[in-house]
Each structure stands twice: as C-alpha cells, then as structure tokens.
Amino acid sequence: MAHELLDAIRRRYACREFVANRPLTADELALLREAGRLAPSGFGLEPWRFITLADAAGRARIAHACFDQPAATTAAAFIVIVTPVQALDPGSDYVRERFEAEARGHDPAPIHAAYRAFHEGGGIAAWAQGQCNFAAAHMLLQAAHLGLGSCPIGGFDAAALCEALTLGEGEVPALVIALGHCAHAAPERLRKPLD
Numbered sequence: 726m727a728h729e730l731l732d733a734i735r736r737r738y739a740c741r742e743f744v745a746n747r748p749l750t751a752d753e754l755a756l757l758r759e760a761g762r763l764a765p766s767g768f769g770l771e772p773w774r775f776i777t778l779a780d781a782a783g784r785a786r787i788a789h790a791c792f793d794q795p796a797a798t799t800a801a802a803f804i805v806i807v808t809p810v811q812a813l814d815p816g817s818d819y820v821r822e823r824f825e826a827e828a829r830g831h832d833p834a835p836i837h838a839a840y841r842a843f844h845e846g847g848g849i850a851a852w853a854q855g856q857c858n859f860a861a862a863h864m865l866l867q868a869a870h871l872g873l874g875s876c877p878i879g880g881f882d883a884a885a886l887c888e889a890l891t892l893g894e895g896e897v898p899a900l901v902i903a904l905g906h907c908a909h910a911a912p913e914r915l916r917k918p919l920d
C-alpha cells in the first residue's frame with residue numbers, strides 16, 4: 726500500500742508501439758482526464774483543456790501532425806492538452822472567474838494583482854505550456870496504474886496540430902499523450918543515480 730504510487734511510477738515508461746485494435750474504454754479515458762483535472766497549477770489557473778480522440782480519422786490526423794512517429798501511428802487514443810493562452814490575459818473573464826473560485830470567499834484582488842505583475846513579466850505562453858505538463862504527468866501515472874501504456878509526445882508540428890484540432894487563435898497545443906496497450910515489455914530504465 727505504501728508503495729502503490731511508486732509502483733505505478735516505476736511501471737510507467739514511454740511506449741513507442743501499441744497493440745493494434747485494442748481500444749481504451751470510455752471509463753479508462755474518463756479516469757485519465759479526471760487525473761489531469763486534479764493536477765496542481767500556478768495561481769490555480771488550470772490553464773489547460775483536454776481533447777480526446779479515439780476514432781480512426783481523428784487519430785490519423787493527430788499522428789500525421791506528430792510526424793507519423795510510431796507511438797502516434799499505433800496509438801489507440803490520444804489526449805491532447807491545449808492551453809488557452811489568450812484567456813490568460815489578466816483582464817479576461819476566465820482569469821477573473823478562476824481567482825474568484827481560488828479566493829474561496831475572500832478578496833481575490835491581491836492574487837489578481839500578483840498575477841497581473843507576473844503576466845507583465847512576459848513569457849506567458851511558455852509558462853502555460855509548462856503548467857500543462859503537470860496535468861500530463863498525472864495522466865501518465867494514472868495510465869500506468871490502470872495497466873495502460875502511454876507516450877508523451879512533444880515532437881509535433883504545432884500549426885498542423887492546430888489545424889487538425891481546429892483550435893481557435895487563442896489556444897496553443899502543449900502536449901500530445903498517446904495511449905493504448907503497449908506491444909512490448911518495458912525496456913530497461915535509464916536514470917541517473919539518486920546521488
């Protein structure tokens with residue numbers, strides 16, 4: 726029990742080939758999204774949207790935008806995490822609503838002012854994409870816990886992905902997560918020693 730989470734962490738690896746014709750269930754996909762939804766984010770802004778694609782035509786479009794990498798062409802489903810960069814403007818309704826929720830009945834003005842100053846520092850798109858990696862990590866570990874394979878894919882053509890997903894101008898793709906049942910046993914884990 727004490728090691729349950731660490732076991733899932735140890736089981737996860739980047740799967741580059743998934744078993745053909747073995748879809749994920751709707752329940753599995755819902756659990757993965759729920760794990761992502763609960764991820765932490767800077768200022769509690771949750772700067773993400775999850776797009777699930779499991780149909781053959783949708784998967785082919787995403788795989789192509791990922792340069793037809795094997796993990797993408799064989800995936801049974803994708804969850805693409807996109808970040809609403811435009812909505813992160815300090816004056817947006819999105820930001821106001823998030824801070825009202827985050828303040829839990831207290832005055833949201835101080836956190837809003839702190840965020841405005843942070844936003845003025847620039848680099849908000851890169852910051853928001855970084856936040857999405859927390860949601861991604863939750864999903865990858867939830868997938869491992871469910872016995873599913875996964876591969877985070879940052880190697881994509883952003884313009885092609887925007888077109889495949891018909892994203893609006895204000896949204897930017899952050900990460901593609903390929904999912905399925907892995908076709909091969911886990912490779913040896915390569916990591917630096919703890920010290």
Ligand SMILES: Cc1cc2nc3c(=O)[nH]c(=O)nc-3n(C[C@H](O)[C@H](O)[C@H](O)COP(=O)(O)O)c2cc1C
Binds near residue numbers: 739796881915
């Ligand atoms: C942000 C990010 C982007 C990645 N992009 C790709 C990718 O485009 N294609 C790929 O095959 N693996 C990709 N990976 C997987 C890494 O190559 C892999 O996690 C790393 O080599 C460590 O191996 P492991 O996950 O099996 O432990 C990505 C991983 C992360 C965290």
